[in-house]
Amino acid sequence: MKISRRRFILSSAVVGGGLAIGYAATRPSGHRIANDTLGEGSARYLTSFLKIDPDNRVTVYVNHSEMGQGSHTALAMMAADELDAAWEQVRIEQAPATDLYAAGDMAIGFAGEFGVPSFLMPLIEASAMKIAQIGNLQTTGGSASIRFTGQLGMRVAGAAAREMLIQCAAVRWGVPADECTTALSYVHHNASGQSLSYGELADAAARLEPPEAPTLKERKQFNIMGKALSRVDIPAKVNGSAFYGLDYKTEDMLFAAIRLAPVFGTKLVSVDATEALERRGVKKVIELEDSVAVVADNYWRAKEALKEVSAEFERSDNDSVSSADIAARFDEELTRSEGSKDFEAGDAEASLTQASEIIEASYRVPYLAHAPMEPMNCTVHIQNGRADVWTSTQDPLAVRGRVASVAGLNERAVTHHPSYLGGGFGRRLPFNWNVIDHATKIAMQFSVPVKTVFSREDDMQQDYYRPAATSNFKAGLDSNGNILAWHNRYTGPIQTPGAAHIPYAVDHQSIRVVDGDTHVPIAAWRSVDHSQQTFFTESFIDELAHRAGTNPFQFRMELLNKHPRHQQVLQVAAEAAGYGRNLPEGRALGIAVQESFGSICAEIAEVSIGSDGKPVVHKVTAAIDCGWVVNPDTAKAQIESGVIFGLTAAMYGEITIKEGRVSQNNFPDYEMVRMATSPEIDVHLIESGASLGGLGEPATPPIAAAVTNAIYILTGQRIRELPLSKHSFRHNSTLAKA
Amino acid sequence: MATLKINGTEYTLDVEPEMPLLWALRDELGLTGTKFGCGVASCGACTVQVNGNPVRSCVMPVSAVQGQEITTIEGLAESTLAHYEPGDLNAVQKAWIDHQVPQCGYCQSGMIMAVSSLLTANPNPSDAEIDASINNVCRCGSYPRVRKAIRAIANA
Known part of the structure; x- marks a missing residue:
């Protein structure tokens, strides 16, 4: 089917006058598409809108969640720059699922008017799940907001609106459009000295047909992109007024505390709630298939009453499973199974027989919890055949669909009310539905809003975890220290294809994945598979460097001769960190690099061993090539954030399974990097001009290996199992931290 | 009954004396700027000031702060300027x-x-x-x- 481009940029007059632009975006499926703005042949769908009011205010409707990554600001910057809008007059609104699809009629109206091909119509009416699967429509994740929605959507919408406004002004003045210029939300005709504001032109512009392929700016023409503008969400975050899902409150609201089956996948057998029901404020005790909940007029009352509830859950085959059992099962699977192909090149098996030395190593990481600061929660209000939902989510549209299906409602009868997220990191993505499902089922028994809150203990024990994983390496070196073969067997599943691949020039590779399924539920966790795979591969390559007798920086540089961007980030990081300089006694620099989510990030950690035998990370130098940068300050903040998130995991992160359930309860036994343990972080942004890469995740993967590679230099101990808190190191007395 | 002085205003609340201040603030008074993070005084998201000192409100019973000057994020600027x-x-x-x-x-x-x-x-x-x-x-x-x-x- 031939698809006309113009059909995907849609405009309309809005109530009260003004222009609204709906824009099209391409399904994210790789760098090539990201480069190929509005290329032919890919499915496209409506995502969001740009609105211009008669008073010259511009509203950018952002279809991504703000969870601290700054993408509301950066996305609006991209639209506003292409529009040549005055930044001070730009407002940002979260595009709620309802405005686009239920109340929206706007979207459907556009479709009818401009003839969206029939195969796209289902996308507009279809279930949220289907849309999320097809097009990542409102999902915030994969470090994708800026590089896909921003690049393919926001910029195109801004540029299209600008051309329509110019066309209108030109007609009104009777001058050629190419004599008109734009700046700060005005169209000018310099020769005649005439000017009109966007607001004055918007109503007429909305009657024009959008341009087929609006021209995007060259980087040298940017006025807003590239500037370290302040984030729009920050003022509300310093005075307590920022609204998170957990903050929704009404007078008649009820609160639910819940106890879920401690062993994943088991069911509730019986409940004795006699005492709980007598407690003050308790309205009801609700038995669900896998859980029991107490509903009261205050969350604390519900939680206290829940302590009085005795509940019995069914026995299961998993009741005796421990982390050690899971590790043993992984080992057995890795021995028993050839697994399935991840990547193969040359003949790794044959090449190993040519090697003068074979090096083998086995690496292991535990399950990890997301632990966002805002505990998981969801308020649902069901009345008169419709539902209102307040929950901090990385996908409002999918939440809407999920609540509808659980409550047996039409999606159009469900409204999700947007909020900021108190952290996400993957926990608030679709498929991690336990909070949403339980909150909906509980609320179905009331006609007032019911807020279901997971305590921190629930959050820790009922997460969908970063998988535990084991990776067994075998490499062959020749007598000159060259890598002849790279052999890796690891436990899956693969959530992020390519994460276990190496950029290094090794002709013979065999990378295969074996089954790593257990009864523990898993999900995406900031940087997904890169979080464990980078620890594995960047540690093992470091082992090979030392065995070859070459310094780890030089070793990598030589093997990256076909990857100049990798070489550049390593070079920049090494220079900034003073790699090779004389370090203070007892300190060492460890290095690691990884490409993920379209960006390449190198990190160098300066480490010593403290008087308690634990590692101290003094400084992390990070260099990242994300193509180019929309907002340098939010970009740096994301690198700092990614480093600390990964460092917390490397130092302390461990979810242990005992008797089939999670042992950890709360922050005291799932420790975090805090002020005292947070290193200085020096960030270098490299603008290579390549396609836009992500920033939310790529700084997390390299840090663990950077730290353990430094520890090896300091102590001779090769850390092959995280977290570091399990290990003790020989203290060098000259090193104690001041 | 508990009488609490929060951001300069006195509130009389019909709550249990052992109810943590956090839940009195959030669920009874609707002062949601103070956050629930862990419930065990580990993370500090619920920190308020009592007579100017930082206090983790998730483990502080309302009975212990009656008559004290309680400041939350909503009243911080007014209390310091x-x-x-x-x-x-x-x-x-x-x-x-x-x-x-x-x-x-x-x-x-x-x-x-x-x-x-x-x-x-x-x-x-x-x-x-x-x-x-x-x-x-x-x-x-x-x-x-x-x-x-x-x-x-x-x-x-």
Whole structure:
């Protein structure tokens, strides 16, 4: 089917006058598409809108969640720059699922008017799940907001609106459009000295047909992109007024505390709630298939009453499973199974027989919890055949669909009310539905809003975890220290294809994945598979460097001769960190690099061993090539954030399974990097001009290996199992931290 | 019944004496700027000030703070500024904007309350003093900016 481009940029007059632009975006499926703005042949769908009011205010409707990554600001910057809008007059609104699809009629109206091909119509009416699967429509994740929605959507919408406004002004003045210029939300005709504001032109512009392929700016023409503008969400975050899902409150609201089956996948057998029901404020005790909940007029009352509830859950085959059992099962699977192909090149098996030395190593990481600061929660209000939902989510549209299906409602009868997220990191993505499902089922028994809150203990024990994983390496070196073969067997599943691949020039590779399924539920966790795979591969390559007798920086540089961007980030990081300089006694620099989510990030950690035998990370130098940068300050903040998130995991992160359930309860036994343990972080942004890469995740993967590679230099101990808190190191007395 | 003086206003609440202040603030009074993070005084998201001192409200029974001066993030600027106009920010809140400290922002009410207390007691803390008194958890890792912002206030 031939698809006309113009059909995907849609405009309309809005109530009260003004222009609204709906824009099209391409399904994210790789760098090539990201480069190929509005290329032919890919499915496209409506995502969001740009609105211009008669008073010259511009509203950018952002279809991504703000969870601290700054993408509301950066996305609006991209639209506003292409529009040549005055930044001070730009407002940002979260595009709620309802405005686009239920109340929206706007979207459907556009479709009818401009003839969206029939195969796209289902996308507009279809279930949220289907849309999320097809097009990542409102999902915030994969470090994708800026590089896909921003690049393919926001910029195109801004540029299209600008051309329509110019066309209108030109007609009104009777001058050629190419004599008109734009700046700060005005169209000018310099020769005649005439000017009109966007607001004055918007109503007429909305009657024009959008341009087929609006021209995007060259980087040298940017006025807003590239500037370290302040984030729009920050003022509300310093005075307590920022609204998170957990903050929704009404007078008649009820609160639910819940106890879920401690062993994943088991069911509730019986409940004795006699005492709980007598407690003050308790309205009801609700038995669900896998859980029991107490509903009261205050969350604390519900939680206290829940302590009085005795509940019995069914026995299961998993009741005796421990982390050690899971590790043993992984080992057995890795021995028993050839697994399935991840990547193969040359003949790794044959090449190993040519090697003068074979090096083998086995690496292991535990399950990890997301632990966002805002505990998981969801308020649902069901009345008169419709539902209102307040929950901090990385996908409002999918939440809407999920609540509808659980409550047996039409999606159009469900409204999700947007909020900021108190952290996400993957926990608030679709498929991690336990909070949403339980909150909906509980609320179905009331006609007032019911807020279901997971305590921190629930959050820790009922997460969908970063998988535990084991990776067994075998490499062959020749007598000159060259890598002849790279052999890796690891436990899956693969959530992020390519994460276990190496950029290094090794002709013979065999990378295969074996089954790593257990009864523990898993999900995406900031940087997904890169979080464990980078620890594995960047540690093992470091082992090979030392065995070859070459310094780890030089070793990598030589093997990256076909990857100049990798070489550049390593070079920049090494220079900034003073790699090779004389370090203070007892300190060492460890290095690691990884490409993920379209960006390449190198990190160098300066480490010593403290008087308690634990590692101290003094400084992390990070260099990242994300193509180019929309907002340098939010970009740096994301690198700092990614480093600390990964460092917390490397130092302390461990979810242990005992008797089939999670042992950890709360922050005291799932420790975090805090002020005292947070290193200085020096960030270098490299603008290579390549396609836009992500920033939310790529700084997390390299840090663990950077730290353990430094520890090896300091102590001779090769850390092959995280977290570091399990290990003790020989203290060098000259090193104690001041 | 508990009588609480919060941000200069007295409230009489019909709550159990052992109810933690956090839940009285959030669920009874609707003062949702104070956040629930862990419930066990570990993360500091619920930090308020009682007579100017940082207190983790998730484990502080209302009976223990009756008659005391309780300040939450909503009342912080008014409690610290000599001449307060609605919308004004105190020095810490301003520095938080200048240094673009918050990311998700959820921990920042508690962080700002703790830092404001620290700087009132010790206007120029050393790094070790900052580390010892600010042990709030920020999952987004705003720590380097928290330190930078504190330094900027101390040097102002």
